Amino acid sequence: AxxxxxxxxxxxxxxxxxxxxxxxxxxxxxxxxxxxxxxxxxxxxxxxxxxxxxxxxxxxxxxxxxxxxxxxxxxxxxxxxxxxxxxxxxxxxxxxxxxxxxxxxxxxxxxxxxxxxxxxxTLPQATQPMAEWASANGMKKVVTLVTDYGPGIDAEKTFTATFTKAGGTVENMRVPLANPDFSPFLQKVADAKPDALFVFVPSGYGAQFMRQFTERGLDKSGIKLIGTGDVTDDDLLNGMGDAALGVVTSHHYSAVHxxxxxxxxxxxxxxxxxxxxxxxxxxxxxxxxxxxxxxxxxxxxxxxxxxxxxxxxxxxxxxxxxxxxxxxxDIIQNVYIRKVEKVDGELHNVEFATIPNVKDPVKAAK
Ligand code: DHB
CATH class of the missing domain: 3.40.50.2300 (Response regulator)
Structure with missing residues (x-):
C-alpha cells in the first residue's frame, strides 16, 4: 500500500x-x-x-x-x-x-x-465602531493610551480620526510594548479629566493595566474606560475583579456570544x-x-x-x-459593542449592539 x-x-x-x-x-x-x-x-x-x-x-x-x-x-x-x-x-x-x-x-x-x-x-476594523459609539453616547473629550507598535498605532489613528471628525477632541499617549508601566500615563489621564480613556494593549497585558488603573483610583474617578476588546480578553478577564465591571469595548468575539x-x-x-x-x-x-x-x-x-x-x-x-x-x-466580520458584566458569577463581555459585516477600513479606503 x-x-x-x-x-x-x-x-x-x-x-x-x-x-x-x-x-x-x-x-x-x-x-x-x-x-x-x-x-x-x-x-x-x-x-x-x-x-x-x-x-x-x-x-x-x-x-x-x-x-x-x-x-x-x-x-x-x-x-x-x-x-x-x-x-x-x-x-x-x-x-x-x-x-x-x-x-x-x-x-x-x-x-x-x-x-x-x-x-x-484588524485594529482599525475593531476601533472605528468604538469611536462612533463614544461620540454617539455624549463623549466629547477622550485620551487614548495605546501600546507603542503597529496595532496600537492603528487603534490610536483610527480612534482619533473618527472621533475628531464627529466633533470630539483627543489627546494621544503611547506606552512601550516591553515591560510597560502604565502608572505615569494614568496619572496624566487623571489630571486631564477626559470623559473617557480609550485603551489598546495586546492580549495578555490587560490584567496589569486594570490593576494599575484601579491602584490610581481611576475606576472611581468618573472617567469611563473604553477600548477594543483586547484589554478585557476572555482568558484574563475573570481574574481582573470587579473594577472591570462596566468597561465598554468593541470586538469581534465574546465567549458569551x-x-x-x-x-x-x-x-x-x-x-x-x-x-x-x-x-x-x-x-x-x-x-x-x-x-x-x-x-x-x-x-x-x-x-x-x-x-x-x-x-x-x-x-x-x-x-x-x-x-x-x-x-x-482579511476577514470581514461583525463588530460588537460589549460591556463587562457578571454572568453566572463570572466576568464576561456582554454584547449589546452589532455593526454587521465590517471590512478593514484602512484597505477599504484605498
Ligand atoms: C496584536 C497582538 C495582540 O495580542 C492583540 O490583542 C492585538 C494585536 C498584534 O501584535 O498585532
Whole structure:
C-alpha cells in the first residue's frame, strides 16, 4: 500500500513570555478543531507541528525557515504579534507557502505577502465602531493610551480620526510594548479629566493595566474606560475583579456570544482545554477551518491554489457570520459593542449592539 501523503501545518506561537496566553489559546483551539473534524482532509493526513517562538521575531523567522525547508510544511500559521507575522512574510512569498495569521492585527500585515490570509481582525476594523459609539453616547473629550507598535498605532489613528471628525477632541499617549508601566500615563489621564480613556494593549497585558488603573483610583474617578476588546480578553478577564465591571469595548468575539455554534464551541473548548476561549482561540479555530475547507476545494493541493481557494470563503463562525475578503485576504466580520458584566458569577463581555459585516477600513479606503 502507498503511504498516505501528509499535509503539515507549522504552528508558530508565543508559548512563553508576555504573550503566552495567545499561544496557549491558539494551540488549544487548533487541537480542538482537529479533534472535532478528524486528522485527514482531501485524502491527506494533517499533522500539526507546534513551535514556541517566545514572542521574538528573529526566532519566528528561523522556525518558519526550518519548517518550510526541513519539514516541508504546507502552511505556516499562528503569529501572536505583528512583528512576528511580518518577519515570516518574505519567506511565505518566496516559498509560495500559505501563511495563516491567526492573531496579529496591524492592518498592513496582509499587504506584506500575497500568501497571507488572516482570520483574526484588524485594529482599525475593531476601533472605528468604538469611536462612533463614544461620540454617539455624549463623549466629547477622550485620551487614548495605546501600546507603542503597529496595532496600537492603528487603534490610536483610527480612534482619533473618527472621533475628531464627529466633533470630539483627543489627546494621544503611547506606552512601550516591553515591560510597560502604565502608572505615569494614568496619572496624566487623571489630571486631564477626559470623559473617557480609550485603551489598546495586546492580549495578555490587560490584567496589569486594570490593576494599575484601579491602584490610581481611576475606576472611581468618573472617567469611563473604553477600548477594543483586547484589554478585557476572555482568558484574563475573570481574574481582573470587579473594577472591570462596566468597561465598554468593541470586538469581534465574546465567549458569551449568543449563538448555538458558540455555545457548543465554548463547552467543547472548556472541556478539552480547561479554560475559557478568547478571541485568539477563535482566530486559531477559524484559521484551521480555512485550511481544511481550502484543501477540500483544491483536492489537497497547497501553495497558491490553496490561497485562491480560501479567498471569498464564507461560513458561520462561532463569532458570527464571516468571509475572507477576496481582494485583501482579511476577514470581514461583525463588530460588537460589549460591556463587562457578571454572568453566572463570572466576568464576561456582554454584547449589546452589532455593526454587521465590517471590512478593514484602512484597505477599504484605498
Ligand atoms: C496584536 C497582538 C495582540 O495580542 C492583540 O490583542 C492585538 C494585536 C498584534 O501584535 O498585532
Amino acid at each position: 502507498q503511504a498516505q501523503e501528509i499535509f503539515k501545518i507549522g504552528l508558530i506561537l508565543p508559548m512563553t513570555g508576555a504573550s503566552a496566553s495567545t499561544g496557549r489559546q491558539i494551540e488549544a483551539a487548533a487541537k480542538l478543531y482537529m479533534a472535532q473534524n478528524g486528522d485527514t482532509v482531501a485524502g491527506k493526513k494533517v499533522q500539526l507541528i507546534v513551535k514556541d517562538d517566545t514572542g521574538v521575531a528573529d526566532v519566528t523567522k528561523r522556525l518558519a525557515q526550518e519548517l518550510i525547508v526541513n519539514d516541508k510544511v504546507g502552511a505556516v500559521a499562528g503569529f501572536g504579534l505583528t512583528p512576528l507575522a511580518l518577519s515570516v512574510a518574505p519567506l511565505a512569498t518566496q516559498a509560495k507557502v500559505p501563511q495563516v495569521v491567526m492573531a496579529a492585527a496591524t492592518a498592513t500585515i496582509t499587504e506584506a505577502s500575497p500568501f497571507i490570509v488572516r482570520t483574526s481582525f 449568543d449563538s448555538a455554534e458558540n455555545k457548543a464551541f465554548v463547552a467543547a473548548f472548556k472541556k478539552a482545554a480547561g479554560f475559557r476561549p478568547n478571541f485568539m482561540g477563535v482566530g486559531g479555530y477559524d484559521g484551521m477551518h480555512v485550511l481544511y475547507e481550502g484543501l477540500k476545494k483544491t483536492n489537497g493541493v497547497g501553495g497558491e491554489a490553496l490561497v485562491n481557494a480560501i479567498k471569498g470563503m464564507a461560513w458561520t463562525s462561532v463569532r458570527g457570520p464571516v468571509s475572507i475578503d477576496p481582494q485583501t485576504r
